[in-house]
Amino acid sequence: MKELKIRGRAKINLSLDVLRRREDGYHEVKMIMQQVDLYDEITLREIEEGIKLECNCEFIPVDEGNIAYRAAKLIKEKYHIQQGIYIHIDKNIPVAAGLAGGSTNAAAVLLGLNNLWDLGADKEALMELGMKLGADVPFCILGGAALAEGIGEKLTPIQGLENTWVVLCKPNIGVSTADVYKNLDVNKIQQRPDTERILDALCRKDIQVVAGNLKNVLEQVTEQMHPIVRDIKRRMLEYNALGSIMSGSGPTVFGLYKDYNKAKSAYDNLNKVYKQTYVVKTFSGVEGL
Ligand SMILES: C[C@@](CO)(OP(=O)(O)O)[C@H](O)COP(=O)(O)OP(=O)(O)OC[C@H]1O[C@@H](n2ccc(N)nc2=O)[C@H](O)[C@@H]1O
Numbered sequence: 020m021k022e023l024k025i026r027g028r029a030k031i032n033l034s035l036d037v038l039r040r041r042e043d044g045y046h047e048v049k050m051i052m053q054q055v056d057l058y059d060e061i062t063l064r065e066i067e068e069g070i071k072l073e074c075n076c077e078f079i080p081v082d083e084g085n086i087a088y089r090a091a092k093l094i095k096e097k098y099h100i101q102q103g104i105y106i107h108i109d110k111n112i113p114v115a116a117g118l119a120g121g122s123t124n125a126a127a128v129l130l131g132l133n134n135l136w137d138l139g140a141d142k143e144a145l146m147e148l149g150m151k152l153g154a155d156v157p158f159c160i161l162g163g164a165a166l167a168e169g170i171g172e173k174l175t176p177i178q179g180l181e182n183t184w185v186v187l188c189k190p191n192i193g194v195s196t197a198d199v200y201k202n203l204d205v206n207k208i209q210q211r212p213d214t215e216r217i218l219d220a221l222c223r224k225d226i227q228v229v230a231g232n233l234k235n236v237l238e239q240v241t242e243q244m245h246p247i248v249r250d251i252k253r254r255m256l257e258y259n260a261l262g263s264i265m266s267g268s269g270p271t272v273f274g275l276y277k278d279y280n281k282a283k284s285a286y287d288n289l290n291k292v293y294k295q296t297y298v299v300k301t302f303s304g305v306e307g308l
């Protein structure tokens with residue numbers, strides 16, 4: 020019976036703009052996504068039949084409610100695979116945090132099973148399949164850094180933030196992405212990110228300008244429900260972050276640092292109050308870098 024281990028990494032949004040609400044309730048976005056080296060480890064092991072999932076974290080579903088389970092089901096159906104699969108998720112990424120924890124598990128299952136079963140699907144085909152599971156799944160398959168448009172599935176790979184320290188801090192609350200989008204009034208967005216400016220600064224590797232222009236239009240919505248988000252952001256800046264915003268629909272707030280000692284000091288201070296605090300590097304999408 021074959022076995023494979025694969026990492027599913029978290030993402031942050033360096034910018035997040037919402038352009039309009041579509042008829043189907045989804046929103047058209049324009050956002051800059053960046054993977055970070057905080058990951059869940061997924062083990063895939065062949066079994067006789069069916070799909071069996073286990074996770075070291077007791078409060079996420081282990082049946083069809085788990086997006087990784089649904090990813091395995093989808094690929095088994097699409098490629099008419101009879102062989103069963105056991106999935107183990109060793110979870111490090113906080114749940115319902117705005118870091119694409121579930122999406123990255125689904126992406127890892129699609130990438131891993133394609134490999135384990137020699138299905139020969141290219142990344143594009145897997146991304147198309149991933150789209151059926153969630154808007155963030157295609158990016159988690161692509162990896163690295165990208166400009167995401169459409170509902171998040173139209174991806175253009177870009178120069179990302181290299182060798183940058185990221186402090187992530189999640190207060191002890193979970194946020195539903197659907198609720199945040201529901202509470203957003205697209206006509207009342209006051210300040211939008213200057214996406215082109217950030218893209219240009221990324222190309223020039225000018226982290227100061229990137230950090231100075233971070234902007235997420237969902238922040239205001241989540242902040243209203245959970246004012247603690249504003250407080251963490253204020254503290255992140257107090258602890259010398261070059262820039263700080265909320266990631267995705269939140270509630271995780273991240274800060275960018277060039278200097279490890281400053282990042283570590285911010286981590287030490289925030290970790291005294293918020294147990295789900297991490298200091299990690301940006302991830303370029305290539306293993307071993
Ligand atoms: C906000 C973002 C930013 O990267 O990330 P997270 O906070 O989830 O990490 C994404 O847009 C989230 O993507 P993802 O979490 O995959 O969304 P899905 O599971 O497809 O959708 C969950 C719900 O969010 C809303 N939704 C999602 C994406 C989108 N472009 N417009 C929406 O309105 C829909 O109500 C949908 O039912």
Ligand SMILES: Nc1ncnc2c1ncn2[C@@H]1O[C@H](COP(=O)(O)OP(=O)(O)O)[C@@H](O)[C@H]1O
Nearest residue numbers: 084085086114115116117118119120121122124
């Ligand atoms: N493999 C998974 N990992 C994390 N959460 C999952 C998973 N499968 C299903 N979920 C559910 O999806 C919801 C969103 O979790 P998550 O993907 O971590 O949020 P976000 O997209 O904000 O990062 C949670 O309520 C959780 O119970």
